[in-house]
Amino acid sequence: MITLKEALTLSSDELEAFKNELRKKIEENSEINAYIDVKSVGEGVPIAIKDNIQVKDWAVTSASKILQGYIAPYNATVIEKLKSAGLTPFGRTNMDEFAMGSTTQSSCYGKTLNPCNKDCVPGGSSGGSAAAVAAGLAIAALGSDTGGSIRQPAAFCGIVGMKPTYGRVSRYGLGAYASSLDQIGPMTQNVEDAAILYDIISGYDTKDSTSADIKTESVADKLNASRKLNIAVLPKYVQNASDDIKKAYAKAIEALKSAGHNIIEKDLMDPKYDISAYYITATAEATTNLARYDGIRYGHRVEGSNLQETYIKSRSEGFGDEVKRRIMLGNFVLSSGYYDAYYVKAQKVRHLIKDEYEAVFKEVDLILSPIAPSVAPKFGELKKPMDMYLSDIYSISVNLAGLPAISLPVDKNAEGMPVGLQLIAKAFDEQTLFDGALSLEKEFCTILPI
Ligand code: GLN
Numbered sequence: 381m382i383t384l385k386e387a388l389t390l391s392s393d394e395l396e397a398f399k400n401e402l403r404k405k406i407e408e409n410s411e412i413n414a415y416i417d418v419k420s421v422g423e424g425v426p427i428a429i430k431d432n433i434q435v436k437d438w439a440v441t442s443a444s445k446i447l448q449g450y451i452a453p454y455n456a457t458v459i460e461k462l463k464s465a466g467l468t469p470f471g472r473t474n475m476d477e478f479a480m481g482s483t484t485q486s487s488c489y490g491k492t493l494n495p496c497n498k499d500c501v502p503g504g505s506s507g508g509s510a511a512a513v514a515a516g517l518a519i520a521a522l523g524s525d526t527g528g529s530i531r532q533p534a535a536f537c538g539i540v541g542m543k544p545t546y547g548r549v550s551r552y553g554l555g556a557y558a559s560s561l562d563q564i565g566p567m568t569q570n571v572e573d574a575a576i577l578y579d580i581i582s583g584y585d586t587k588d589s590t591s592a593d594i595k596t597e598s599v600a601d602k603l604n605a606s607r608k609l610n611i612a613v614l615p616k617y618v619q620n621a622s623d624d625i626k627k628a629y630a631k632a633i634e635a636l637k638s639a640g641h642n643i644i645e646k647d648l649m650d651p652k653y654d655i656s657a658y659y660i661t662a663t664a665e666a667t668t669n670l671a672r673y674d675g676i677r678y679g680h681r682v683e684g685s686n687l688q689e690t691y692i693k694s695r696s697e698g699f700g701d702e703v704k705r706r707i708m709l710g711n712f713v714l715s716s717g718y719y720d721a722y723y724v725k726a727q728k729v730r731h732l733i734k735d736e737y738e739a740v741f742k743e744v745d746l747i748l749s750p751i752a753p754s755v756a757p758k759f760g761e762l763k764k765p766m767d768m769y770l771s772d773i774y775s776i777s778v779n780l781a782g783l784p785a786i787s788l789p790v791d792k793n794a795e796g797m798p799v800g801l802q803l804i805a806k807a808f809d810e811q812t813l814f815d816g817a818l819s820l821e822k823e824f825c826t827i828l829p830i
Contacts, residue, residue, distance in 0.1 A: 381516040384573040387425045388466065399426055399470065406471070406517050413492045414512035416443070418471040426470030427462055427577075428512045428521035432479055432555035433564065435459050435469045442555045443487035444477045446673045446680040446698030456553020457588070458522060458564050458581045465580040473521060474508030477700045478670065479529055479557040481505050482768050483757075486702045491759070496538055496797055500756040503533030509567045510537040520568040520577055524554055526561045527658055528751065528775025531787035534567055535800025536756035538789045540817075541567045542574045545807045546782035547592030549578075550585035558665035559590070561658075561779040571788060571817045575600040578810065592808070599811045605819040609812065611636055611803075612646040612744040620651065620773060622754040628791035628799040632748060635790070635823035641816075646740050646747070651773040653729055658776040659769055660713045660726035667710025673698065705765060734781040737804075746816045747804040750774045751787045755797040774802075784810050786817045790824050 382390075382398075390398065399420060406418055416431055419438065429435060432442040434452040436459075441447035459469055476486040484492040484507025492507045494500040495515035502511040506523030510533035513521050523530040525543040534541025543565045554564055566577035579598045585591040618629050637643055673679035675694020676687060682697055684690035699707070713722040740747060751774055762768045778785045784805050791799040803820065805813035 381519060381569065383569055384425065384520045384576055387519050388576075390425070392423050395423065395425060402426060402470075402517065409515055409517055411493065411498070412495055412511050412515055412517070413474055413490055414508045414515060414517055416472045416474050416489050416508070420468060420470045422463065422468050424463065424466050424468035426519065427467050428471050428473045428509055428518035429459070429469045430475050430506050430509050430521070430523050431472040432475060432524060433458060433522060434553035438472065440472070440555070442478045443475045443489055444699065444703070445488045446694070448680060450678060454553065457550035457585045459553065461581050461583070467580065470518070473506070473512055476505035476507070477703050478555065478666070479505040479524055479526055480666065480702050480706055482528070482532060482771055483762065484508060484533070485759070486700055488700065494537055494756050496756070497795070499758050500797065501536065501759060503536035503752075503756060505529040506567065507533045510534050510539055510541065513537070513539045513567055513569060520566060520573055522564055522581070523567045524562055524564050525779065526557045527662060527772055527779050530565045530567055531751045531785060531800075531802055532775050534787045535751045535789070535798065538798030538800070539567060539569060540571055540574045540786065540788045541565065542578060542786040543778065543784060544578060544582060544810060545592070545784040546779075547590055548582050548596065548784070548808065548810070550583075550588040550591050552585055552587040556669040558662040559669065560665060561662060571786070571814060571821045572600065572603060574786065575603055575814045594808065597811070599814050602811060603818055604815050605822050607815050607819070608640050608642065609745040609816050610642045610644055610743065611816065612644050612740055612747040614648055614747070614749060615645055616647045617651070618750055620753055621750045624755050624793040624799055625750045625753065628801060629748070629750060632790050632801050632820065635820060636748065639819045639823050641819070644744055646744070648740070648777070649733070649736060651777065654733065654777040654780065655769060655773060657726040657729035657733065658772070658780060659709070660722050661730060661780070663706045663710035664714050664723055665710070667707045667714065670703070670707055702765065730780045733777050737777075737781045737783060741806045745805070745812050749802050749804060751800050751802040755793055755799055778804055783807055784813050786813055788817055788821055790820065
């Protein structure tokens with residue numbers, strides 16, 4: 381598959397021919413179920429779009445039954461930015477319903493398969509975007525990351541996934557899951573493409589009140605893999621990971637050393653606290669955001685005899701089990717008797733996590749961390765919802781602290797499954813993040829699965 385950098389040099393005739401080839405290939409690989417729908421608007425380099433990003437006149441459903449029939453009346457800011465840079469949205473990719481999940485199994489369109497091993501999950505919630513890029517069915521894709529949903533599927537499928545600093549990329553037109561955590565980001569074949577796509581979609585936006593009003597400098601034209609950086613490694617923190625991950629982690633440390641970086645041992649608090657703080661915060665925000673799907677103004681319409689019945693029926697029929705579970709949990713942690721015990725406490729833990737990262741970043745430029753505790757599990761391996769929540773131990777603290785991070789493939793296990801790790805940087809220091817990632821990628825040479 382051509383890279384984004386190469387695609388940007390093609391003529392419009394070459395791009396049209398390429399898109400026809402792509403359509404054929406997607407059709408031939410329909411079993412993977414990476415795309416919900418393949419459409420293209422206008423000319424330009426085709427970019428696959430997660431089904432929770434508004435593209436004007438497209439059906440956009442967050443892979444939920446409750447949004448069937450909804451047509452986006454406007455473009456998300458990231459889509460406007462793609463278009464002005466000569467790119468074009470091409471196809472809606474599959475995802476967990478409302479981005480809630482780590483496996484892409486909770487989509488109302490059925491599961492997506494991992495192109496590296498079809499018995500394995502592609503990760504989630506941006507599993508469709510990751511599978512599309514990994515299977516050569518997209519040059520690059522956009523995903524969204526609330527607690528790992530770009531970085532973890534990227535790692536499971538052997539591609540690069542980057543979550544920008546909170547506030548760096550406009551959320552205008554992104555279907556909200558947990559508004560204080562959500563960020564849109566690039567999913568690509570290599571680090572340089574991720575930097576190119578990040579440059580295109582980032583920047584201050586008056587339409588998003590949480591957008592950061594600071595200057596965003598381009599990073600791709602300044603990429604420098606030879607900078608020598610101070611990088612923190614976390615020997616104790618990785619103990620909760622599988623042997624595959626530990627092995628890849630040790631190899632990555634050696635690679636960083638041989639590239640001339642200075643390695644410093646650090647530790648972070650037990651990630652079990654991240655899980656509690658995240659699942660309380662995320663579900664509290666989700667329950668509030670999802671209140672708008674009422675079947676009355678919009679949502680899955682089921683006529684009842686009165687408004688209350690319409691509301692109850694449309695929500696009970698329109699939402700899947702995982703979404704309902706989170707709506708209930710979110711209401712519980714926000715209810716008057718439990719608000720202080722759960723929600724307020726989770727916000728305090730969130731502050732501790734942020735402070736802890738800030739303390740580490742006083743001494744280092746980057747942190748090397750696992751992104752998931754194992755390689756992609758097989759379908760059915762994560763049996764209970766709690767097993768899935770616990771598989772997020774390494775991804776969610778980055779969102780709670782609002783930091784930028786990039787996941788890239790560094791190894792393959794004995795079965796040939798990709799192993800990804802992440803680098804984490806200070807807030808708004810994306811340049812250092814990409815420089816470090818490029819240097820790591822150079823040591824390993826990106827391992828693309830197909
Ligand atoms: N797996 C996490 C969750 O289910 C993260 C999802 C995401 O980043 N959208 O909430």
